[in-house]
Amino acid sequence: MALKDDLQSAIKKIFHDDRWTIRDGNVVPEPKDLALGNDGVNLNGTVLYADISGSTQLVDSATPHFAAEVYKSYLACAARIIKNEEGVITAYDGDRVMAVFIGKAMCTNAVRAALKIKGAVVTIIQPALKAEYPQTNYVLKHVIGIDTSKLLASRIGVRNDNDLVWVGRAANYAAKLTTLSDEFAIWITGSVYDSIDVAVKFANNTNMWKEYSWTTMNKTRIYGCGAWKIDV
Amino acid sequence: MSFPGLTALKPELDAAVKDIFSGVWSERDGEVVPEPEDLKLGNDAVKLNATVLYADISSSTALVDSYKAHFAAEIYKTFLICAAKLIKDEEGVITAYDGDRVMGVFIGGSKNTYAVRTALRINAAVLHTVNPALRAQYPTSPYELKHVVGVDTSELLVGRIGVRNDNDLVWVGRAANYAAKLSALNEGFATFITDSVYDHMHDKVKYALKGENMWESRTWTAMNSMTVYRSNYYWTAI
Numbered sequence: 262m263a264l265k266d267d268l269q270s271a272i273k274k275i276f277h278d279d280r281w282t283i284r285d286g287n288v289v290p291e292p293k294d295l296a297l298g299n300d301g302v303n304l305n306g307t308v309l310y311a312d313i314s315g316s317t318q319l320v321d322s323a324t325p326h327f328a329a330e331v332y333k334s335y336l337a338c339a340a341r342i343i344k345n346e347e348g349v350i351t352a353y354d355g356d357r358v359m360a361v362f363i364g365k366a367m368c369t370n371a372v373r374a375a376l377k378i379k380g381a382v383v384t385i386i387q388p389a390l391k392a393e394y395p396q397t398n399y400v401l402k403h404v405i406g407i408d409t410s411k412l413l414a415s416r417i418g419v420r421n422d423n424d425l426v427w428v429g430r431a432a433n434y435a436a437k438l439t440t441l442s443d444e445f446a447i448w449i450t451g452s453v454y455d456s457i458d459v460a461v462k463f464a465n466n467t468n469m470w471k472e473y474s475w476t477t478m479n480k481t482r483i484y485g486c487g488a489w490k491i492d493v
Numbered sequence: 494m495s496f497p498g499l500t501a502l503k504p505e506l507d508a509a510v511k512d513i514f515s516g517v518w519s520e521r522d523g524e525v526v527p528e529p530e531d532l533k534l535g536n537d538a539v540k541l542n543a544t545v546l547y548a549d550i551s552s553s554t555a556l557v558d559s560y561k562a563h564f565a566a567e568i569y570k571t572f573l574i575c576a577a578k579l580i581k582d583e584e585g586v587i588t589a590y591d592g593d594r595v596m597g598v599f600i601g602g603s604k605n606t607y608a609v610r611t612a613l614r615i616n617a618a619v620l621h622t623v624n625p626a627l628r629a630q631y632p633t634s635p636y637e638l639k640h641v642v643g644v645d646t647s648e649l650l651v652g653r654i655g656v657r658n659d660n661d662l663v664w665v666g667r668a669a670n671y672a673a674k675l676s677a678l679n680e681g682f683a684t685f686i687t688d689s690v691y692d693h694m695h696d697k698v699k700y701a702l703k704g705e706n707m708w709e710s711r712t713w714t715a716m717n718s719m720t721v722y723r724s725n726y727y728w729t730a731i
Contacts, residue, residue, distance in 0.1 A: 354591035
């Protein structure tokens with residue numbers, strides 16, 4: 262079958278032939294949990310994206326090995342911390358990681374993971390980098406974005422790929438939040454802020470979060486955490 | 494204040510990070526796009542000359558904000574299936590799906606031509622297959638799929654992140670960054686390529702049937718004013 266016919270029938274199947282079977286999920290699904298057609302899992306989930314900022318300048322100006330060490334350190338720490346906070350890593354894509362948290366404490370867990378990643382950058386990665394490369398003036402900067410919403414997970418249906426799509430506001434907004442200014446290492450939406458535990462909202466009786474209006478996104482209420490430093 | 498979890502994890506993270514920064518790199522030139530199991534967990538790397546393609550749905554935020562979830566899912570799925578099948582048909586390898594975008598890597602002597610032809614074929618599939626099928630099924634919907642493909646080429650270093658059980662390759666190099674950034678340009682063009690790609694691709698993906706150049710140059714001010722090329726042309730036969 263010519264590829265055009267193949268694509269046409271695949272598209273017709275999705276838009277027309279297949280009825281959706283959608284169930285509510287209690288765990289973050291893996292590709293094998295979903296059938297190849299219009300099969301979906303609905304979840305209330307909190308999505309976290311963690312992204313190195315200035316990675317273009319890093320790959321443009323440093324040696325590839327140095328850049329790779331920075332990428333690996335950041336992603337290795339982020340991945341371990343996310344798992345430790347009961348998040349599930351759903352994608353690595355170049356230099357960023359996407360994770361989904363579910364359950365009652367999903368927003369608090371995701372925000373605590375973000376605060377720990379921020380702590381790890383300052384107290385673990387940066388000192389190790391300086392110890393190995395005393396001459397460098399490179400400072401690792403990163404941005405983490407978190408949003409929460411209903412999500413629909415479904416498979417793309419091209420065999421042998423780790424191919425879930427995540428449809429829902431949180432997947433989009435969390436990714437877009439990571440493109441905001443890295444003066445704040447963590448950006449969360451109002452929906453996340455309203456659900457988190459005081460333990461990740463206040464430090465020494467001071468609110469760690471500053472409210473902003475996200476002008477390019479219908480003035481959505483968002484919060485940035487920047488000045489707060491974690492003393493491990 | 495300290496976070497109990499980080500304190501508990503700190504020794505493990507300290508050790509992992511120290512290993513990464515102080516470890517000696519073992520590196521080889523790659524002839525194929527590696528999979529995670531081809532790389533060891535330490536500072537093991539494969540070096541490739543490669544062309545990277547990112548295909549991204551534009552305005553997906555408006556899509557998920559304004560339409561039903563299963564409608565948005567159908568759009569995502571049709572677009573990603575078309576992109577994935579076309580990437581594979583042009584001998585590219587899909588290296589990541591991430592929400593609503595796909596990353597493909599092309600290697601070999603014709604990598605730029607194949608990647609650009611993939612981009613032109615994705616545009617044809619969106620214009621002539623996905624959108625007509627969408628209108629046929631949802632005649633009253635105002636939604637029209639738009640997308641952007643970004644393509645760049647450079648040397649890439651591929652390593653593993655080293656957390657078990659994940660499909661966890663890092664792609665380090667200009668092409669991975671620039672291709673992703675190009676696919677985020679939202680200015681009414683379906684394909685963006687860097688001058689390095691343009692300068693190495695075959696004439697058959699540069700000129701249209703009547704001999705006119707399919708590409709228009711633009712200065713990318715946000716990226717050191719480098720020259721990039723954009724196009725709304727499509728490949729006539731998908």
